[in-house]
Amino acid sequence: MDRLANTVRPYAWGSTTAIPELLGIDATGAPQAEMWMGAHPGAPSRIDRGAGPVSLAEVIDAAPEAELGADTVRAFGPRLPFLLKLLAAGSPLSLQVHPDLAQAREGFADEERRGVPIDAGHRNYKDANHKPELLCALTPFDGLCGFRHPAQAAALLEGLGVDALKPYVDILRASPEEDALREVLTAVVTAEHDAMADTVEHAAAAAEKLGAQGGEHAGSYAAYAAIAHHYPGDPGVIAAMLLNYVQLQPGEALFLGAGIPHAYLNGLGVELMANSDNVLRCGLTPKHVDVPELLRIVRFASGDPGVLRPEADGGEEVYETPIDEFRLSRFVVAPGAAPRALDARTPQVLLCTAGTVRLRAAGGEGAPDELTLGPGESAFAPAGEHLTVSGEGTLFRATVVA
Incomplete structure (x- = not known):
């Protein structure tokens, strides 16, 4: 076995304190968002087997069956099929979805065929793999996961008392579920910027007030107001109101499959995912949003976010998911x-x-x-x-x- 030396990624949304506090080191004042443990080419861990530090990815590439085992190589190829992270959110991450395996392979091949540079800002598919992921909270952890039922989303939006949201409320109440969610999300992410910024401003002010008053949706309203504080005028704030607000306690987890819109908001957790970097963004980001591709990938179905708790298996506590890669x-x-x-x-x-x-x-x-x-x-x-x-x-x- 090998001790890992890992890279901490300084994404802007990262907490400045959570990872340093866990490691028992001084904070630098800069955001420290993710610590990667594995062999992802973006930031592979390093090990030392006596000849000096070397990338774990290089070690595996040199002898995949010796490191991974013949069965793992046969099932997933000669690469470590998962990536483990510490994730420390100090502010909301982008509202996003991930493709399934067939969509990822199709999208990657298409962008390769069209000659889109792998590091281009408008590139959607960095690889041909899917990216299911599991987030287990180490501290109280807030997030968004999956669509609310349209009637619930309509009630929440209506409660804000913002006239510009009334057409969305009507659609959510009158149309079949898939059509309603698709139509409203499409309208939000394609709306004229200045008009939507004004709507977001009024919705955020109302959400802040309602969050402070208490009541059934107070927690959700307060969370959406906080999101708007970080992303003023961003249409993703309204898109976020279509999603379930989730508060995890330490030890609880969320599984995020293909096509499920989600965003992490605040907290420290252990994240495990398939070894991929494919992300389609809905909002809450200055990065590229490819609306047609996003709408192709999103699964327009409501559902409970499904908080997971570990199941005892001897002395081991297992978080069960439908994924074989991890x-x-x-x-x-x-x-x-x-x-x-x-x-x-x-x-x-x-x-x-x-x-x-x-x-x-x-x-x-x-x-x-x-x-x-x-x-x-x-x-x-x-x-x-x-x-x-x-x-x-x-x-x-x-x-x-x-």
Whole structure:
């Protein structure tokens, strides 16, 4: 196994304090949004097997079956199929959706055929993979996930008392669900900028007032007012009002499948996703919004956001999802407890989020037989590496569905 040295991405929406506090280091005052653990080419972790630091991606590329196991390579190719992150939102992320696998392959091939540079600001597909993801809260965590039922969205918009929103309310109440959601989202993201900015301003003022008054939708109104504070005049504020507002408590999680509009608003969490960077944006961003492609990808269906809680499996607590590329679980290790064995069939990335945990391996050439991890520290174990965990703390485990 190998201790990971990881990159922290300084995206503007990141918290300035959450990741430094977890790591026990001084904050710099700059945003620290995501710490990446894995072999994504954008910021691969680095390891040292005695000859100096090297990219985990390079190590896997050199011997994929030795690092990932034959079954993982056969199923997903010669790359680590998942990416684990610490995500620290200090302000709202863009309102976004991700394509399914067929859409990603089609979109990537189309942009390649048209010669769109891979780093172009208007490029939608950076790879040919889908990007399902799972977010598990480490602190209270706020987000938006999936469409509200049209009648619920209509009631929330109507409650603002903004005349410019009345046509949307009428559509949401009169049309079939899919048609209503599609028509209103389309109208919002294609509206004339100045008129929509004025609507957003009035809606935000009303939401702030209603959020402070209390009542059934007070939490949602307050959240939308806060979003508008960060993105004044952005049509994504109205689009966000079509979505479910979710508050996660530590240990709770959200699974975000293809086509589900979502945005993270505030909090620290562990995020696990398929190894992809494909994002279609709806708003709350200065970046490119491709309306026709967005409308092709979004699934216009309402539903409960489906908060997940871990299910016990022996000493392991598993967050069940319908995805094979990744599996997230955690161990809450009690002092004095017998060491717990970790399944060795697949590659795994292990992240300590509290306390101190010890990973013990049978050993191998060039590898230590024990690692101690503190909060924010992580390790990579190749397929076939038999490990046990002990100590006192919390360990998250990212691996592949065997």
